[in-house]
Amino acid sequence: MIRSVNPATGEQLAAFDPDSAQSIDERLTTATVAQARWRQTPVGERTELLSRLASTLRERSGELALLIIQEMGKPLTEALAEIEKCAVTCEYYAANAIGFLADEPVRSTASQSRIVYDPLGVVLAVMPWNYPFWQFFRFAAPALAAGNGIVLKHANSVPQCALAIAAVLHAAGTPEGLVQVLLVETRQVATLIADDRIAAVTFTGSTEVGTIIAAQAGAALKKQVLELGGSDPFVVLADADVQAAAETAVRARFVNVGQSCVNAKRFIVEQAVADEFVDAFCAATDRLVVGDPLDTTTTIGPLARADLRDTLHDQTRRSVEAGAKPLRGGEPVDRPGYYYQPTVLDHVVPGMAAFDEETFGPLAAITRAADAADAIRLANLTEFGLGAALWTGDPERAERYSRELAAGAVFVNGMVASDARLPFGGIKRSGYGRELGPHGMREFMNTKTVWVGPATAPESECLVVRPDQVELFDRGNGVVTTPYVGSWNSAHNTVTTGTTTFAVGTQIPLHSHNVEESVLIVRGSAVAVIGGDRVELRAGDATWVPAGVPHHFVNVGDDELVIYWVYGGRAVTRTLTETGVTVAHLSDRDRGAVATASK
Known part of the structure; x- marks a missing residue:
């Protein structure tokens, strides 16, 4: 049984029977047939679908945001912003897909050849609960524009969001059967990956599950994009604007109640400005409001599940026992639902849970570095490599250290965030492959070389305009x-x-x-x-x-x-x-x- 539970109250909202094996088989066939037609559809018509999707998302933003709140606890203003980000991304690919998919000529005296981009087919998307609409649409917009079909296996804690995605796609005029939203148990994913009708797999979630997905897809020799865990460093050097860095750091840690792979998690600060940073960080943390996610003044809602709250509390407890100094929070909130106090730990060092492990919730770990070189060393002292923030007032140091930070993205004097125009993804145990930008679109395409010899090469069109x-x-x-x-x-x-x-x-x-x-x-x-x-x-x-x-x-x-x-x-x-x-x-x-x- 797949259950929808409100994390603010612990109340069960709905329950669904998983799709049967026969239903899954029929829908995979339907998706395969629909994708074969869709890949022949002119790119301009595909991008028109994305424009309609953007409009439909905005028209339904209120009801979609409410579903996000009810199923995973995101505060209202952030839930509305998530839907708008989906719409903006659809518009971005609607405007740019034609250029991204254009053939690339490779000319020589012997041939007039080209590189072309063909869709791979039907892609299985195994998506997480923390951004139930954004995670899907940031993959789906370029995938659909490229001519692929989609089978969505969403997180089982957000089944109503999954069904709402299907309703949005239908209302926007997505060809029948092209995108299949399945309600299936986790154990059924391996069968889907192995199915010959699935051409590739994209997964966003924990590193532990990602290694399983990678092994299953690798055994079937299928392309994968894995966006996995992170323990992003937020590095503040002594020449930074410390007040601005601290204000941004609080947003970077506590947005989405700290439940994001690219939340800043380890705040590594040069000793010379550490006290100033800690004071400003704690002052900004004190302004956070824990409460009902439907209240527009709330900035910290509940964690999405009870086990996530319990894991975070265990990481906090173990870090304090190992010597970390608690400055704020550190306990569950005494109220119904899965709330946890915004927590700040100072003097966190390698070997502590808050430094070594991914902390998925409102827990900030502050580490003091001897100097800039030590700060970069500590930032890279992790098995993860998704994003990193670097704060400095020196452009030359920004250029140097941004190259030394081991991450898929480095944001200088800002907080790490995904942007439709920029490739997004990690290295090390944060996964591989990229989403967004032209790079994300081409992950699920066949980069094909077409070599045209001199005997068959057509005469070039003259591009002279008189x-x-x-x-x-x-x-x-x-x-x-x-x-x-x-x-x-x-x-x-x-x-x-x-x-x-x-x-x-x-x-x-x-x-x-x-x-x-x-x-x-x-x-x-x-x-x-x-x-x-x-x-x-x-x-x-x-x-x-x-x-x-x-x-x-x-x-x-x-x-x-x-x-x-x-x-x-x-x-x-x-x-x-x-x-x-x-x-x-x-x-x-x-x-x-x-x-x-x-x-």
Whole structure:
């Protein structure tokens, strides 16, 4: 029996019978057939599904957040943020998948060959409870865009979240059968992995279970991506902004009630600033609010299960017995549910449970380092290697020590977090493979070489664009754009480039695009306003504008300003900040909207 239990009360909410062997067999066949059709679907249509998924997630964010709270205890504001992060990631791949999947030419005198990316097939996703929607969608968005099918085996403590994921997929118009959500017992996973209809496996969870999954998938010679445990160091050097580091450190440790593989867990601080850091850290910890996760003022809800609370208390007890100094907390909260006090231990050293083991809950371990070199040594003194934070005011030290830290990601003067644009994953016993960014999409694709000999190679298309073939877009007020639109390697890999010329003192109104934009100043000088930041630019300077960030460029020189810009992907839209009008970029309607807004 698969049971849903509210960790804030211990009350059983629902119970489900596991799917039968016959039902699983039928659904695997259905997924295989659906994926064979889906891989033939144009990439543009696949990305349209991701856009619909983003909209559906936002429309249902309230009810989905409530399920997260009820099944694993995440505070309300964090639960809503989790759903929004899923939507943003779907939009990211909707805007960028076409470019990520484009063929890559490899040309020589003997051939005109290329590298192509084909989907692997149906991927088994074994997902955890701590981010029940985010963990799924950060894998599913690129996997679906790539043409794969999915079988989801979710954590058995969040069955209602799993069924809600199926409902979101259906409402967004996901092809029937392409994604199968199974309610199965843990012991049934091995059979799924061995099934010939499963092409690959992705798993997020503990290192102990990850080694089992790896062995089972390896025996079947199937690709795996494993995102496992972590004991992330948060290194604070003596030249850091200690107050800012401490404030961020508390968020990095206690977000999601400390139940994340990339929570900062070991706070390694140079002795010279350790007392200052500890005082600030404890003061910020005192402002945390333990309570009902449905209350918007709550920052610390319950742990997800009773055994997780008991394990954390045992790690705290053993560390204190070994010599760690308790500064805050250290006990379960005397109330119904699986609550634990926000706990701070000082003078933690290697050999103690809080240093050596992954602590999954609201327990912060502070270790004092003799100097910077000792801090890096202590940070690397772990079997894990997922993320690391490094705080320093010296850019040269940041560059040096970020390379010395053994981790899949290093965040300098910030807290480790996943971002759709950046590859995410670990080394050592934190797993292997990457999620997110183009790297995550390609994990579940066949990187195929296609060699085309001279006898069969078609003549190359000439990419020369002549002046009489180019349409000028007169935007009024002395601003003229010359676009060049090209399709390199496939009909779906559209790149739009062009130049825009500004007369003295002119600008395009403040606006944003749904895709990323790079800009190079070819001639003249400009002031760029990007997301509220003002930057002065001159000829030869380049800048980059993230998708959705309002921006414009102003000619502040004595001569014409010429900028060269590049967009990737199709269906570029432009939103005028002043009017809120969204239009297809470089269209007649776009020019009309700009002209109206400029008056």
